[in-house]
Amino acid sequence: MPINYYIFLAVTLFCIGVAGVLTRRNAIIIFMCVELMLNAVNLLLVAFSKMQFNMVGKIHPQAGIDAQIFVFFIMVVAAAEVSVGLAVIVMMYRNTHSIDVNFLNRLKH
Amino acid sequence: MGITQVLFWFLSIMAILSAILVVISKNPVHSVLWLIVVFVAISGHYILLNAQFLAIVNLIVYAGAIMVLFLFVFMLMNLNSETEPQKNRWLKIAGVIAGGALLLVMVAALKRADLKTQVAQMNTGDIGLIHNLGMALFHDYVIPFEISSVLFLSAMVGVVVIGKKD
Known part of the structure; x- marks a missing residue:
């Protein structure tokens, strides 16, 4: 497939994630939209890695492997981030009995 | 149009529709389930690009572990569509317009880019x-x-x- 189809697909998924973060007030749904954006970026990285392999793979057989390692590390960091973030949201629910992000404006007062 | 192209378009449409449904579902549990569909579609894209390790890791880590964690937290808090906080309508419209404007800017910036000749290799290549x-x-x-x-x-x-x- 030409690379621009992948670019448009990833951009669309990313923008759906951005719109979700801006429109929803449920903290966990916002968190899920952040995961969606991370996955859009991962998909684009893998597509670019295969594009680079297609360009210079005949000279360097290992071309493009760094991007896939990078995606692996993004997944590692995302898993750690999800566990800590969900713990923070559970604590917030325990204190306020709501997961509405608009309750978190106490720093304003 | 070969089977690879058909699968590409099918998985793309599935990913985008499910992503929209993640954002617009009223019930949070339905959002989680649609997000699993998005991850399965993205794993299908990885398989099409012959990145088999990442496809399996994506299925196990994201669609398996992380989504179970989300579902578990939802069940723990006993949330449903009645307790779902509602934003007022103008803020929702403003959010959708902001996201659409970002999409418009990105597409307009990338449309003229000279990328038509660059091809992401599918089905072959053993780097994945x-x-x-x-x-x-x-x-x-x-x-x-x-x-x-x-x-x-x-x-x-x-x-x-x-x-x-x-």
């Missing part, structure tokens, strides 16, 4: 197989790999400290 990725991971990237284990350890300690009742 676990043998090559393992060689690269444990030769060139062994230091970041060990550092990520420290990151996991600190995340575990952090979760226990945050979640502890004081």
Whole structure:
């Protein structure tokens, strides 16, 4: 497939994630939209890695492997981030009995 | 149009529709289930690009572990569509317009880019197989790999400290 189809697909998924973060007030749904954006970026990285392999793979057989390692590390960091973030949201629910992000404006007062 | 193209368009449409449904579902549990569909579609894209290791890791880590964690938290809090907080209508419209404007800017910027000749190779190429990725991971990237284990350890300690009742 030409690379621009992948670019448009990833951009669309990313923008759906951005719109979700801006429109929803449920903290966990916002968190899920952040995961969606991370996955859009991962998909684009893998597509670019295969594009680079297609360009210079005949000279360097290992071309493009760094991007896939990078995606692996993004997944590692995302898993750690999800566990800590969900713990923070559970604590917030325990204190306020709501997961509405608009309750978190106490720093304003 | 070969089978690869058909699968590409099918998986793309599935991913985009499910992503929209993640955002617009009223019931949070339905959102989680649609997000699993998005991850399965993205894993299908990885398989089409012959990145088999990442496809399996994406299914196990994201669609398996992380989504079960989300679902577990939802069940723990006993949330449903009645307790779902509602934003007022103008803020929703403004959010959708902002996201659409970002999409418009990105597409307009990338439309003229000279990328038509660049092709992402599908179905062939062995850089995504676990043998090559393992060689690269444990030769060139062994230091970041060990550092990520420290990151996991600190995340575990952090979760226990945050979640502890004081």
